[in-house]
Amino acid sequence: MPAPATRPNAADPQSAAPSRPRVVVIGCGFGGIEAVRALSGAPVEITLVDRTNHHLFQPLLYQVATAGLSAPAISAPIRHVLRREMRRGNLTILQAEAHAIDVAARTVDIGAEALPYDHLIVAAGATHSYFGHxxxxxxxxxxxxxxxxxxxxxxxxxxxxxxxxxxxxxxxxxxxxxxxxxxxxxxxxxxxxxxxxxxxxxxxxxxxxxxxxxxxxxxxxxxxxxxxxxxxxxxxxxxxxxxxxxxxxxxxxxxxxxxxxxxxxxxxxxxxxxxxxxxxxxxxxAGIGGVPLGAALAKSAGATLDRGGRIVVEPDLSLPGHPEIAVVGDLAAARSHGRGEPTPVPGVSPAAKQMGRWAAANLLRRLAGEPTRPFRYIDYGxxxxxxxxxxxxxxxxxxxxxxxxxxxxxxxxxxxxxxxxxxxxxxxxxxxxxxxxxxxxxxxxxxxxxxxxxxxxx
Amino acid sequence: MPAPATRPNAADPQSAAPSRPRVVVIGCGFGGIEAVRALSGAPVEITLVDRTNHHLFQPLLYQVATAGLSAPAISAPIRHVLRREMRRGNLTILQAEAHAIDVAARTVDIGAEALPYDHLIVAAGATHSYFGHxxxxxxxxxxxxxxxxxxxxxxxxxxxxxxxxxxxxxxxxxxxxxxxxxxxxxxxxxxxxxxxxxxxxxxxxxxxxxxxxxxxxxxxxxxxxxxxxxxxxxxxxxxxxxxxxxxxxxxxxxxxxxxxxxxxxxxxxxxxxxxxxxxxxxxxxAGIGGVPLGAALAKSAGATLDRGGRIVVEPDLSLPGHPEIAVVGDLAAARSHGRGEPTPVPGVSPAAKQMGRWAAANLLRRLAGEPTRPFRYIDYGxxxxxxxxxxxxxxxxxxxxxxxxxxxxxxxxxxxxxxxxxxxxxxxxxxxxxxxxxxxxxxxxxxxxxxxxxxxxx
CATH class of the missing domain: 3.50.50.100 (FAD/NAD(P)-binding domain)
Known part of the structure; x- marks a missing residue:
């Protein structure tokens, strides 16, 4: 695709900076947002994909359901939330559904395009689970x-x-x-x-x-x-x-x-x-489980799902056998590696934020040729x-x-x-x-x- | 229907006050709200019917469409808007669609019930008109x-x-x-x-x-x-x-x-x-026209629709041949009777409010055995x-x-x-x-x- 003459911002990712590693982030919840923020200053080319146009503050969603707050009071356009990161010129945001991930070809199918990636952060979240009903x-x-x-x-x-x-x-x-x-x-x-x-x-x-x-x-x-x-x-x-x-x-x-x-x-x-x-x-x-994209990813990559439909990840949050793919937030069955035995990470927003930042940091370590580190969750209460x-x-x-x-x-x-x-x-x-x-x-x-x-x- | 023992407010309309005239108001826009307000102190039994649960401040609706305001910022629950009138004990609000009006039997069909009326105020408003397309x-x-x-x-x-x-x-x-x-x-x-x-x-x-x-x-x-x-x-x-x-x-x-x-x-x-x-x-x-209920009413009552699908009303806003029915707001093709020639009333919210109040006043005049008065629109700009x-x-x-x-x-x-x-x-x-x-x-x-x-x- 030739870059249009009228484009206001940075140069086209494919044409102008072919040597920068391409990072695709799926999902713009707490995990995805933090991953993008942590990566935006780095020499990478980021594409963020989300089904919706907004970041949602889920802890107050019940207030919208019970008519205490309007929908716009607890949500904001993703493009507005990440406006500072946009100005750095290495971020593209696409409102699109990630239908499938081809781990062999290293592409994400978003319908009109297959987005190529060198590194992938999957923060696609959870949905309701009706225990088989x-x-x-x-x-x-x-x-x-x-x-x-x-x-x-x-x-x-x-x-x-x-x-x-x-x-x-x-x-x-x-x-x-x-x-x-x-x-x-x-x-x-x-x-x-x-x-x-x-x-x-x-x-x-x-x-x-x-x-x-x-x-x-x-x-x-x-x-x-x-x-x-x-x-x-x-x-x-x-x-x-x-x-x-x-x-x-x-x-x-x-x-x-x-x-x-x-x-x-x-x-x-x-x-x-x-x-x-x-x-x-x-x-x-009563129950939540990983989104269907997670199950499809686990199947094609040979990873394991836990009872709640979450992907069991390595200590450093990567997919087993696929160090180029990290899974964070509610879709990840992760463990915290502090002192003592590893403990399961709860499905709460501070954990998703910490995982998003951790996966970004590990990605940068890999780019620098350093070893990744096992995730450690800090519980603030x-x-x-x-x-x-x-x-x-x-x-x-x-x-x-x-x-x-x-x-x-x-x-x-x-x-x-x-x-x-x-x-x-x-x-x-x-x-x-x-x-x-x-x-x-x-x-x-x-x-x-x-x-x-x-x-x-x- | 027997009044349930637990009912908190006034006595049941049908059983306790059989002698009070029953007024049905269809539509809770500017015309309907004002009609209910003007009638709520009178010895009548009012039932207000609307498809939705809210009164909408239509002049700012374009701000919701262009993402400047949230939906709840320009609308309010009808029951909240009319909470003072509710306390007087002669108002029932039903969220229901008025499917048809039987002018001979004097009932409004709302699906589960046929609401009987002695007086009817139709303030059902307008919808888009695509000029035959x-x-x-x-x-x-x-x-x-x-x-x-x-x-x-x-x-x-x-x-x-x-x-x-x-x-x-x-x-x-x-x-x-x-x-x-x-x-x-x-x-x-x-x-x-x-x-x-x-x-x-x-x-x-x-x-x-x-x-x-x-x-x-x-x-x-x-x-x-x-x-x-x-x-x-x-x-x-x-x-x-x-x-x-x-x-x-x-x-x-x-x-x-x-x-x-x-x-x-x-x-x-x-x-x-x-x-x-x-x-x-x-x-x-580009174009608005009366709602389908208006066309059906005009047909069954032998009234005329104007080019915009609005019902041509008498000078006192009543339906020709049906003094017990008034039509107000965007659904009425009304004229203002001031000095000089009658002039068409514009389809704006102040006009709807004035018509709602006027129809209520004429209704009270009829109850008092007085003649009704021709509508006069005051243009505030x-x-x-x-x-x-x-x-x-x-x-x-x-x-x-x-x-x-x-x-x-x-x-x-x-x-x-x-x-x-x-x-x-x-x-x-x-x-x-x-x-x-x-x-x-x-x-x-x-x-x-x-x-x-x-x-x-x-």
Missing amino acids: PEWAAHAPGLKTLADALSIRARMIGAFEHAERCTDETAREPWLTFVVIGGGPTGVEMAGTMSEIAQHTLPAEFRRIDSRQTRVILLEGSPRVLGAFVPRQSERAREHLGKLGVDVRTGCRVTAIDADGVTYTGDEASGGAEHRIASRTVIWA SLATIGRKAAVVDLPLPGGRALRFSGLPAWLFWLFAHIWFLIGFRNRLVVLLDWAWAYMTYERGARVVAEADGAPPP | PEWAAHAPGLKTLADALSIRARMIGAFEHAERCTDETAREPWLTFVVIGGGPTGVEMAGTMSEIAQHTLPAEFRRIDSRQTRVILLEGSPRVLGAFVPRQSERAREHLGKLGVDVRTGCRVTAIDADGVTYTGDEASGGAEHRIASRTVIWA SLATIGRKAAVVDLPLPGGRALRFSGLPAWLFWLFAHIWFLIGFRNRLVVLLDWAWAYMTYERGARVVAEADGAPPP
Whole structure:
């Protein structure tokens, strides 16, 4: 392709700098962004590929789903996020789907082109995993993308509208019953916020229904919610969920989900009996797995997938037998190599960022002829919020100890940590304003459903 | 239907207050909202029906389409907008589509129910009209709903992404050519803003393309843009559009629109020749017409539709032969009855508001046994913005004179008038913040496309 005469920025990658190593980065989540940033000053030619046009601040995605924030408040155009890196002249961003990776030919198929690479960083992320029941997806949407969040918002708001339209009491109840499956941070946030909306935001706004009669049920398979925290924090979270009106049921194994509700078997304490909840709104927050591209890559490269569909990587994050390919973020089943035994790296955003930077550093080491280094994850702590004024925080301290607190101080810590890490100064202002407003009024600023987001009413 | 024991608010309409006249209002735009507000203190039982869950501030919809504002910034849940009226206990809001009106049985079919009415106010609004070419709709979306705006945003942003992906120069040009059809306020706002984005927001963000090479072409059928203004203001607008880089072509009759572009014949000065513009992004801002419900109502009630598909109403806004039905807003072909000859009422939001209030007042007069009054429209002036720091303002003064100004003062006037009339204090703050930010940085805060808004890239 000849370089067009009008092109404003740097010279064409293929024609002007044929000797620079070509790096392709797939995915513009936390891992991909950090990898590009770390590489942008180096003598490499980078191409970043993402399906969407935006970087998403996933830790606040549940706020979009529950109508607290608008989609643009927690996302930003990739081109804007990486505008400084763009100016260095060695970065091309393409909005395109990476359909396949040819590890032998060293190309990424993006439909119109096959992008050649010398080094590849795969940061394509995770998607919902329904434990072998893909048919559940239609009835229990998960929360990974902006489209997911807008669809859940449309369902949740639509459920109250359906209930108000019902002229029959028995048909109404399933519309006022919400089930959240999975008691991790996302499930706890979703259930707590949905209950708050039903109890505090909506009551005065309906005529035929009393939104305070809404039931929000949180189903968790293990014996406690927030399993990544210590038992005492889980107990705090459960107490607070109870205060918010959430019916928390642990030790529950979901066996069926359809358009009319959820079936589950209880734990041994309840005799393992089968239960049925009639509900028209079910949210999936239980399992995630690697994206299909990861499975295809593992197959063609002879790598192993773990139980969650993540690619098992070498200590230095590279694909076994393919030092030119690194896998980072939620798609990688990685281990942290500190003192003592290697430990699994959790699927959280700080880990994805650290892996993205580490893979970039290892790539530069290889270019310099140096050996790569095994990844070491630094745990800065865990946060989870439950609702207004409640959260749990675990901060590791030296010597294996930890600082743990909950309640209002934890909520304020959570709030400022999340605003601090939000992309862009403007977004921080918008989110602060929206939250201050919501805090004072219980109103939720984004309780609006565009016609395309949800099914039209009957 | 028996009233459920748990219902929080007023008694059931049918059972508790059988003697109160039942008023059904269809549509929650400016006309419907004002009608409900004016009726809420009266001894009537009101049911408001709307397809969506939100009231939309349509004058700023082009800002959502051009990624300046998020959808929730210019819309608010109907139930929140009317929360004070809800508290009076005589208002029911149903999110439902009004499929048909049975003028003989006096019911509105909303699918699950047939709502009986004693009085009906139809404020169902307008939709795009393609002058007998419905097949153009797929290639040239119009701008009436939030879904329309998000879809146009996805197309506009997607066009630059497509251009960046193109490896072939000839295929690239149509992606960098935008055509706006219709030189009224919406067309002028869209064309001006799209050109600003190409010239100022995007240039540093792409590598293979120069977004400043983008062509924005505005096609208008009449000899000048902003035909509702005086010729001098039209000239000002045209000059400013030219400065922004918009190619304004007047006297153009569009004869074909397809996936690859637009065909039009020029005016006599150009010999009436046929021209073709290769473009992948065409926006329709040329014609609106009444919604299909209006045509169905006119047919069953024996009323007349005007050329624009609007229902010709009596001087008091009622349907001919049906004093119990009023039509207001964009769906009504109404005339203003002041001094002198009756004049057509323009399709603008202040007119819709005034008609909504007027129809409500006439309804109360009929309940009181008084004669209804012919509608009189009070024109507070016309505003149109062209881009950053440019607008035209016409304010009528007593004695048939008018205060007219343009440029920066007109833009500031436009800005504060629009923020003033925005629904909700929170929305005003959010919009002010977004605009201040955009003004300082040329950045557009909502340049984010959710996966569901647009087609995925190839």
